[in-house]
């Protein structure tokens with residue numbers, strides 16, 4: 001992971017190191033820290049593709065305000081990964097377009113494009 | 115849908131919100147602090163430098179340590195203050211006296227507060243240029259979050275856009291984290307931030323290019339560099355663009371108040387350039403035209419943490435008083451004096467003019 005090793009004034013108290021998957025690849029991150037931060041530390045920069053122009057989007061505001069970091073997490077699309085804490089075993093995927101929403105809990109995902 | 119009631123809802127757990135909560139709870143009110151982030155402290159937790167400002171407001175102490183002091187003060191009120199993290203207040207329904215909150219990505223709930231203190235801080239401004247949407251272009255706040263809160267390297271070589279205090283301080287913080295800063299661009303003919311901060315980064319070999327701006331970000335998918343241009347007096351580009359290699363571009367081109375909730379609450383607003391955007395009219399207790407809504411901190415006009423903390427104290431105390439709690443009036447005078455001292459002299463000129471444009475007399479009589 002791309003972490004700051006020594007810092008003149010700050011100490012970083014990371015939580016437990018856990019594994020999660022990104023587009024099927026197994027990665028490591030610290031539990032409780034934002035998913036987007038863990039991905040960045042693993043060198044991942046592209047988090048989603050826009051619906052029409054297919055432009056790449058990544059980390060931008062870090063405060064849950066800009067929608068740049070929306071991804072599919074455990075099957076749920078449009079998750080603000082910059083403010084959603086990482087949990088052990090999470091399945092994180094690049095989001096293409098608007099994503100598909102779960103219609104009912106437990107039900108098969110359905111496309112939401114009209 | 116879950117429903118919570120409280121005397122005072124504080125929106126935002128930065129220095130302004132924490133101070134408001136401490137005062138209101140200190141006066142006996144039940145308080146909920148809703149904070150969208152995963153931790154309290156707002157901008158403070160990202161600041162590793164020693165703060166400027168006044169001694170009463172902990173100048174000389176590092177930002178993240180100030181946050182801890184405020185949280186300790188709040189903890190003294192036992193369980194009168196409840197903190198909800200990962201919680202964004204996103205709707206105000208005046209008729210029903212309800213605000214709505216999103217907790218994480220899953221839960222939507224109702225909060226019924228008697229009084230609300232909005233301390234939602236500021237939002238970064240963007241800059242239009244081709245490719246400003248690709249990964250590797252970051253707001254300065256995001257760069258700070260990555261490196262100062264989570265210890266993650268934002269890039270190997272960063273181009274900073276903006277030489278105000280934020281651009282200068284974040285550049286210095288990047289150097290501290292072992293990241294190279296390719297250059298700092300500034301469209302104006304002079305540095306906007308404090309001289310001490312500029313001198314520090316210059317001494318460490320970072321060029322500050324005045325009258326320069328970014329023309330475009332390079333890289334098809336992810337930033338690999340930038341083209342920069344010199345500007346003439348009219349801010350039009352002159353000469354051929356120069357290429358700067360970098361893997362991250364950090365925008366530090368100013369802040370604007372995060373005022374959506376205040377608009378929703380129907381607060382009378384005014385555009386004040388000195389306060390960096392639309393801000394609510396207010397009485398000297400930081401109360402808006404909506405008698406149940408107060409504001410404090412950067413949302414009332416972009417200033418500094420010291421002022422945000424005092425405004426928070428005034429707002430929290432005033433909200434407690436409006437609830438009918440006993441509040442010593444001298445306390446207000448003391449805080450107002452500190453605010454006056456803080457805004458005295460040449461540095462406070464613009465803020466004083468800005469505040470003057472939005473303070474309304476005669477509203478104080480409301481209870």
Ligand SMILES: Cc1cc2nc3c(=O)[nH]c(=O)nc-3n(C[C@H](O)[C@H](O)[C@H](O)COP(=O)(O)OP(=O)(O)OC[C@H]3O[C@@H](n4cnc5c(N)ncnc54)[C@H](O)[C@@H]3O)c2cc1C
Nearest residue numbers: 126128129130150156157166203234235411412418419420
């Ligand atoms: C690089 C940098 C250096 C600085 N250096 C100094 C310095 O040396 N001295 C100084 O005095 N000041 C300094 N400042 C300024 C200072 O940090 C700010 O003025 C201060 O933090 C403002 O406090 P605040 O509480 O109003 O807002 P913030 O600290 O921005 O806090 C607002 C909080 O509200 C939350 N929020 C927003 N909307 C919602 C919502 N709808 N629901 C729930 N929560 C919400 C946000 O997540 C945030 O945590 C600096 C700022 C920066 C960026």
Ligand code: FES
Nearest residue numbers: 061065066067082
């Ligand atoms: S990076 Fe802006 S919402 Fe997550």
